[in-house]
Amino acid sequence: MTKTSDDYMELESANGAHNYHPLPVVLKKGKGVYLWDVEGKKYYDFLAAYSAVNQGHCHPKIIAAMTEQAEKLTLTSRAFFNDQLGPYEKFTTDFFGFDKLLPMNTGAEAVETAIKIARKWGYEKKGIPVNNAKIVVCENNFHGRTTTIISFSNDPVANENFGPYTPGFLKIPYNNSTALEELLKTEPNIVGFLVEPIQGEAGIFPPSNSYLKEIKNLCTKYNILFMADEIQTGIARTGSLLAVCGNCTCKNSCEKQETYQRPDVLLLGKALSGGTYPVSAVLADNEIMDVIQAGQHGSTFGGNPIASVVAIAALQVVQDENLMHNARLLGDHFRTTLNDFRKNSKIVKEVRGRGLLNAIELFEAPNIPSAWDICILLMKKGLLAKPTHGNIIRFTPPLVMNKMELDACLNIIMETLSNCETKTTTL
Numbered sequence: 001m002t003k004t005s006d007d008y009m010e011l012e013s014a015n016g017a018h019n020y021h022p023l024p025v026v027l028k029k030g031k032g033v034y035l036w037d038v039e040g041k042k043y044y045d046f047l048a049a050y051s052a053v054n055q056g057h058c059h060p061k062i063i064a065a066m067t068e069q070a071e072k073l074t075l076t077s078r079a080f081f082n083d084q085l086g087p088y089e090k091f092t093t094d095f096f097g098f099d100k101l102l103p104m105n106t107g108a109e110a111v112e113t114a115i116k117i118a119r120k121w122g123y124e125k126k127g128i129p130v131n132n133a134k135i136v137v138c139e140n141n142f143h144g145r146t147t148t149i150i151s152f153s154n155d156p157v158a159n160e161n162f163g164p165y166t167p168g169f170l171k172i173p174y175n176n177s178t179a180l181e182e183l184l185k186t187e188p189n190i191v192g193f194l195v196e197p198i199q200g201e202a203g204i205f206p207p208s209n210s211y212l213k214e215i216k217n218l219c220t221k222y223n224i225l226f227m228a229d230e231i232q233t234g235i236a237r238t239g240s241l242l243a244v245c246g247n248c249t250c251k252n253s254c255e256k257q258e259t260y261q262r263p264d265v266l267l268l269g270k271a272l273s274g275g276t277y278p279v280s281a282v283l284a285d286n287e288i289m290d291v292i293q294a295g296q297h298g299s300t301f302g303g304n305p306i307a308s309v310v311a312i313a314a315l316q317v318v319q320d321e322n323l324m325h326n327a328r329l330l331g332d333h334f335r336t337t338l339n340d341f342r343k344n345s346k347i348v349k350e351v352r353g354r355g356l357l358n359a360i361e362l363f364e365a366p367n368i369p370s371a372w373d374i375c376i377l378l379m380k381k382g383l384l385a386k387p388t389h390g391n392i393i394r395f396t397p398p399l400v401m402n403k404m405e406l407d408a409c410l411n412i413i414m415e416t417l418s419n420c421e422t423k424t425t426t427l
Helices: 005-015 060-070 085-096 107-126 177-186 211-221 305-320 323-342 371-380 403-422
Strands: 027-031 034-037 042-045 100-104 134-138 169-172 190-195 225-229 265-268 280-284 348-354 357-362 386-388 392-395
Touching: 042 403, 060 305, 085 100, 085 280, 085 305, 100 107, 107 134, 107 190, 107 225, 107 265, 107 280, 169 177, 177 190, 177 211, 190 211, 211 225, 305 323, 323 348, 323 357, 323 403, 371 386, 371 392, 371 403
Parallel strands: 134 169, 134 190, 190 225, 225 265
Antiparallel strands: 027 034, 034 042, 100 280, 265 280, 348 357, 357 392, 386 392
């Protein structure tokens, strides 16, 4: 008997841990900017797996690279060399302009790796007393959900009843370089500043235009590592190769651009594989990366042959299809259109973002639907988005979307919001 969406949702509920609260849709197929559920209904994807599917679902070039390699060699572990890791490391370090790459699998693993590198660099290069290294992070950050990472989260959903927590982290307000400098003046054992160039899970909050330059200068002045978590914001999502690139859309000559605030440690994941395979990486120059020696860090799957060819293909698609330019143009159009709508809206408080990383924030009042309720209405109209917090909806479609598709989605969004304002929609 053919299973329905309800059947699959009940199966998950009965047999899986309840660590997610998904929208009530069961997806079966994806292609480009579209998804289909098990009943065959077609949707626009406006989440792109939290920016992992920048290149669109099942991109043929990425799938071809993955399947070709899967038929030859999948995994050796790092006990041996394989013929794909070296080419991947060379391609990616050239692509982003760094000396070395340390391959891992998930975004959280990349963050954990960067923390270890920064601490070891602090002890061996900066002379910090052993076990005294501290890393500065921002309030309302989201870097993952491992035990160490939740130790410096201030989201009670993420860290409540998971203690004891890992020490060694100091929190300051986001988008506040003065707070960073005040801390650096008084605390001598800081080794790095770990930051999202645009806060994502917090609700898509781009910083002021001067913020990244100011914190880069402070990190240089006080000899600490500028650690940019570009797991969600990187790889063309914001209209440039990296969010730290500012207005730069070049591939690998960013150092010539005044807007590029080059991090000392770069964290990548998600779209590094185009959403087809878990691939993450930490990049840094020799002076930093060489503190890691044999046996001190690793992963059975990190740097495996499939991951290596998939990542090359995924980055090549970003370059060949000019996804940075597309994200910038469509993002400007998205925000302009919704900001025009907002001027006469009773429920939309703010539209913000950069490139195709955007959010709308709703006013909070008893007569205004929640972000979750509006996402349910959008789903019914064939558009999939996801709320973050109670009154913010994140809009992050695949970067292969075209203007005609985006306009169709904007019409769905504005019609849904308008119906909510006139109370003609049944939730």
